[in-house]
Amino acid sequence: MKAFFDKLYNALRSVKLAVVLLVLLALFAIAGGIIPQGKAASYYIEHFSGAGSRIILALALDHVFSSFLFLLVSAIFAINLTVCTFHRLTNELFKPREKRRHGPDLLHIGLIILLFGGILTSRSRTETFINLRKGDSARLPGGAKIVLVDLKYEQYPDGRPKSWESTVAIDKNPPPEASAPVLTHEEEGGDTLGTTGFADPTLNNSLSSAKASSSEPATSSAAPAAPAISAETGAGPGLPSSPAPSTPIAELPQYRIRVNTPLRLKGYSIYQQNWHTEKQVVLRDAMGMQFFLEPGMRETTKDGFVLFMALDTSQGAGGAAAVAVAAAPAVAAAPSAIFLLEQNGKRTVVKAAPGEKIGSFTFSGYIDQPVSGLAVVSDKGYPFVAAGFILVILGVFITYIRKLKGILA
DSSP states (O other), X not given: OHHHHHHHHHHHTOHHHHHHHHXXXXXXXXXXXXXXXXXXXXXXXXXXXXXXXXXXHHTTGGGGGGSHHHHHHHHHHHHHHHHHHHHHHHHHHTSOGGGOOOHHHHHHHHHHHHHHHHHHHHHHOEEEEEEEOTTOEEEOTTSOEEEEEEEEEEEOTTSOEEEEEEEEEEESSOOOOOOOOOOOTTTTTTOTTSTTOOSSXXXXXXXXXXXXXXXXXXXXXXXXXXXXXXXXXXXSOOOOEEOOOSSOGGGSOEEEEETTBOEEETTEEEEEEEEEXXXXXXXXXXXXXXXXXXXXXXXXXSSEEEEEEEEOOOOSOOSOOOTTOOOOOOOTTSOOEEEEEXXXXXXXXXXXXXXXXXXXXXXXXXXXXXXXXXXXXXXXXHHHHHHHHHHHHHHHHHHHHHHHHHHHO
């Protein structure tokens, strides 16, 4: 029995086994880089004819890094590396202190930690995208709130983007809030476009801003009241948007987020992902008050409401033709917008250009609202990956220095 365990122990610490496993891991990495990942089976049958698609599906190469074979090879490599590290470290500890060489030991330990961190990252990493305008806020993992204080965008002389920089405030202990429910079909008698709902439920997060605009003082078009954000995510629901925290922003800790310079907080990191502008329509009432609407937002009137549906991308038709819309000279340079107008229970789809009237409002024009795209990444494996890299670099450095001293001695 002892001879069997000795053979098994020697096999697990074999350098030949390590070489074979490294070659297999390299082949898996190449396959994962060449073969598109996460597609439907029909995609591989269509694009990899014959035996190619069958091999890909049989070996689970359509999701290489979570496949059983890749995880099995990785586990055996981790065992091989651990046994090699244990065997070498124990031998070094029995040597006189001046003859010990722990550079390779640090290298091996770093690789083990790095491998563990990589596996943890692949199994637990989450990434959520949020779009924030100046003054907008959103919930972060753990219940904290992020508020966009400022956004800077720089370009090269030829127009290429140079840098994006977001200044954010973090409220780690925001007051609890109750999200307003979306009224159902039964609650509103079947009307999903009533005084508290939207035609598209995904746009309901803009409700608070649309309602608030009717009670706030007039706002200039240069600094519009920021509506609530729309949250997006690549895998699953986005982070919920919310009003700014009750704590004054000036009293909250503020941070700068740049491209390649993320904000690292406990449990997650925030990356500057992109920057873009979103067009809002500006409506003016008879009192001169201005209201700023995004697609899906609305403003109520005494007879109903006006809902901004979308921009008119078809440039063929000119002017608005709808009931209850008084024609006015259109601005040819600006595109038309499509609205849903309700008056006295009657709804009409209206296409209007800047300067035309829509019910009791006048369509004043557009403003471009800058939007900061942030990625909130939660990665439990990151500390292990960072520690593993440090140990690997330290091990290589110590090994190199010892060999250099031996050559120069």
